[in-house]
Amino acid sequence: MLLARAFARRTVSTPRASLAARPRASTRASERESARATATAATTRRRGATTRTRARASDAGTNKKRDGGAGNRKRGEGGGRDASGVTSSPEEVKALRAQKLDALGALGQRGFDYRFDRTKYCDALQREHEGLENGVEIEGSSEAVCGRVMAKRSFGKLAFLSLVDERGSVQLFCDKKRLDETSPGAFEMITELVDVGDIIGVHGSVKRSDKGELSIVPAKVQMLTKALLPLPDKWHGLQDVEKRYRQRYVDLIVSPEVRNTFKARSNIISTIRRMLDDDGFLEMETPVLHTQAGGADAKPFNTFHNALGMQLTLRIATELHLKRLVVGGFERVYELGRVFRNEGLSTRHNPEFTSIEVYQAYADVTDMLELTEEMICRCAMKACGTLTIPYGDVTIDLSQRPWRRAPMNDLVKEATGVDVMAFGDDLEGAKAAAIPALKAHSKKAGEGIKGVKLAASVGHVLNEMFEAACESDLIQPTFVLDHPLEISPLAKPHRSKPGVTERFELFVVGRELANSFSELTDPIDQRKRLEAQMVTHAKTSAAQREAAAANEAYDVEMDEDFVAALEYGMPPTAGMGLGVDRLVMLLTNSPSIRDVIAFPLLKKQDS
Numbered sequence: 001m002l003l004a005r006a007f008a009r010r011t012v013s014t015p016r017a018s019l020a021a022r023p024r025a026s027t028r029a030s031e032r033e034s035a036r037a038t039a040t041a042a043t044t045r046r047r048g049a050t051t052r053t054r055a056r057a058s059d060a061g062t063n064k065k066r067d068g069g070a071g072n073r074k075r076g077e078g079g080g081r082d083a084s085g086v087t088s089s090p091e092e093v094k095a096l097r098a099q100k101l102d103a104l105g106a107l108g109q110r111g112f113d114y115r116f117d118r119t120k121y122c123d124a125l126q127r128e129h130e131g132l133e134n135g136v137e138i139e140g141s142s143e144a145v146c147g148r149v150m151a152k153r154s155f156g157k158l159a160f161l162s163l164v165d166e167r168g169s170v171q172l173f174c175d176k177k178r179l180d181e182t183s184p185g186a187f188e189m190i191t192e193l194v195d196v197g198d199i200i201g202v203h204g205s206v207k208r209s210d211k212g213e214l215s216i217v218p219a220k221v222q223m224l225t226k227a228l229l230p231l232p233d234k235w236h237g238l239q240d241v242e243k244r245y246r247q248r249y250v251d252l253i254v255s256p257e258v259r260n261t262f263k264a265r266s267n268i269i270s271t272i273r274r275m276l277d278d279d280g281f282l283e284m285e286t287p288v289l290h291t292q293a294g295g296a297d298a299k300p301f302n303t304f305h306n307a308l309g310m311q312l313t314l315r316i317a318t319e320l321h322l323k324r325l326v327v328g329g330f331e332r333v334y335e336l337g338r339v340f341r342n343e344g345l346s347t348r349h350n351p352e353f354t355s356i357e358v359y360q361a362y363a364d365v366t367d368m369l370e371l372t373e374e375m376i377c378r379c380a381m382k383a384c385g386t387l388t389i390p391y392g393d394v395t396i397d398l399s400q401r402p403w404r405r406a407p408m409n410d411l412v413k414e415a416t417g418v419d420v421m422a423f424g425d426d427l428e429g430a431k432a433a434a435i436p437a438l439k440a441h442s443k444k445a446g447e448g449i450k451g452v453k454l455a456a457s458v459g460h461v462l463n464e465m466f467e468a469a470c471e472s473d474l475i476q477p478t479f480v481l482d483h484p485l486e487i488s489p490l491a492k493p494h495r496s497k498p499g500v501t502e503r504f505e506l507f508v509v510g511r512e513l514a515n516s517f518s519e520l521t522d523p524i525d526q527r528k529r530l531e532a533q534m535v536t537h538a539k540t541s542a543a544q545r546e547a548a549a550a551n552e553a554y555d556v557e558m559d560e561d562f563v564a565a566l567e568y569g570m571p572p573t574a575g576m577g578l579g580v581d582r583l584v585m586l587l588t589n590s591p592s593i594r595d596v597i598a599f600p601l602l603k604k605q606d607s
Contacts, residue, residue, distance in 0.1 A: 010084055018237035045341055093230045100193045101226055107185055107193075110222040116201035119144045123168030129206055129214055130142075135464045137207035137217065145170060146201035146224060148253065152189045161190070163202070163216075173207055173215035181217040191219060197227035197253075245600055258595075264383040265584045265596055271382045272336065272356055272580070275375055281332040281358065288314060288338075291556045295319035297537070298341040299554040301351075314340035318357045319490070319575065320562045322397075323519065326573050327565045331361035336580070342554075347592040348511055351601050354580040359519070363574040365502045368516040369479060372506060372576055373401055376477075376513075376583065383587040387405055390588050391509050394475055405504075407482040408466050415469040418443055420462040421499060438468055445469040456536045459484025459499065474507035483517075486536070491517035491527040505579075508586055516576035523566035564571075 101111040122145060147165035156174040162169055174457050194200060204218040232254055244251040245571040251258050273283065289308065293300040295317030303312050311354040318335045325333050336356045343349065360367060380398055381385055387399040409421045416437040434452045438445045448468025455461040462484055482500040485493060491501035503517035539554045584596040594600040
């Protein structure tokens with residue numbers, strides 16, 4: 001009716017009685033009715049007659065239903081074909097909703113308002129009135145709530161809306177007689193101009209409906225934001241997984257479980273910060289733009305600084321600058337931030353991800369074992385309230401501390417029967433033993449044979465065998481210790497075991513979650529290790545180019561400034577890096593890293 005007054009040419013022919021008599025119709029019913037008004041007059045008259053007949057048949061049943069139970073209302077907002085066979089696309093709905101803005105303006109509503117002062121969030125209202133009996137209204141109560149309309153039902157002189165804010169939901173119990181006494185025209189605005197997806201503010205009293213729904217009985221309704229695009233259907237939501245990632249804002253609106261995931265992520269990050277701050281660590285910020293990549297073995301993103309005329313890379317780790325700060329006298333530092341690696345995509349890998357790196361002077365790797373366990377357990381308690389975590393088809397038990405600790409060589413020997421480190425410097429002998437062992441282990445392990453053949457040292461053979469035969473089987477939390485020197489250029493040699501370093505990696509559900517070592521502080525040894533890494537990397541890059549994988553090749557350079565910093569003297573130091581995204585995956589039972597990154601990088605769509 002309001003639309004009819006604002007747009008005389010778009011009057012709706014279907015009688016209002018018929019709309020009130022269809023409690024199961026979509027909240028887009030009025031939009032579809034208006035869209036159908038553009039059809040021929042004869043068709044319109046036939047539809048009107050049919051609808052009136054349908055209304056008379058269902059009036060009696062409608063009058064029995066006075067409590068809307070709006071939370072159970074199917075939204076049906078995704079576009080499609082209605083019962084009469086008329087298609088209303090999202091574009092048609094958008095055009096009609098845009099026209100409703102003028103009708104709102106005629107009522108003094110802005111359509112896109114400036115602010116609203118609420119008295120309580122919905123969850124606080126629910127807690128405060130938990131004991132309110134059915135059918136009882138609190139006389140003299142006055143609350144102001146705001147949020148998004150997620151469901152809507154109209155029954156003649158009653159309408160029921162489900163209002164959802166960040167923390168909960170509440171029903172709006174709209175009585176035409178009462179509402180029109182305080183705000184003339186407001187009830188008609190609700191039934192004709194308010195759609196699912198709109199953001200509104202309401203002032204009113206508190207009531208428990210006859211069916212037990214805590215409700216606000218509106219005395220005043222304010223349109224805060226008119227949604228022009230329809231939401232997906234309530235029961236189907238966003239079924240296209242990639243679209244969920246591209247339109248995360250819609251995913252968050254319609255999927256409470258997705259919102260809960262990102263709330264958990266925020267709580268996990270704040271728990272990490274609070275723990276480290278309380279332990280005397282200082283949060284630092286180091287450069288994102290580097291003149292050369294360092295701190296990890298990964299392909300960087302390259303960029304160019306126009307004013308300086310410099311080739312730069314995005315950081316692949318925060319490690320080397322944080323160690324410089326330790327050299328400068330800061331004994332406990334950490335950085336929680338984004339790092340970037342120009343490598344493949346998978347359920348465990350995203351080109352940009354969040355890490356936490358921690359460095360503590362006058363400590364060694366054993367201190368980091370305890371710190372890592374404590375950090376993860378505190379995050380689990382904050383996010384899950386328990387140390388027994390479901391993940392997929394398994395249950396992860398974080399309560400059995402200390403967690404399992406096993407040397408890498410022992411795990412490989414247990415899985416394949418090969419004692420790799422016993423070969424000393426005999427690379428060919430180690431390869432000869434590794435290849436048949438991997439073939440015999442499993443088809444999946446056999447995929448690691450290619451890496452073994454390319455291995456530059458016995459230490460590399462051990463690492464390839466571990467990744468092929470052991471890694472995926474480490475379901476419960478396991479600290480893998482004593483990594484070979486050749487694959488750990490920034491770690492101190494083990495003080496009692498030749499050929500390995502004081503290092504651990506933490507694995508849970510077959511994924512690396514954290515990496516730590518007693519930091520190498522000897523600048524002479526550090527230079528030798530980095531030089532050896534450059535030689536090994538050059539050979540690998542050459543092999544990749546020969547295998548037509550040149551896009552995977554990248555250069556590794558000596559970081560002379562970092563070595564110079566060590567030459568000024570770095571105290572004994574332990575460091576640990578943890579993948580925040582993978583931790584959130586674990587604690588929210590999320591199968592893909594894209595599920596825990598609000599806006600993951602996706603391939604550009606064709607226009």
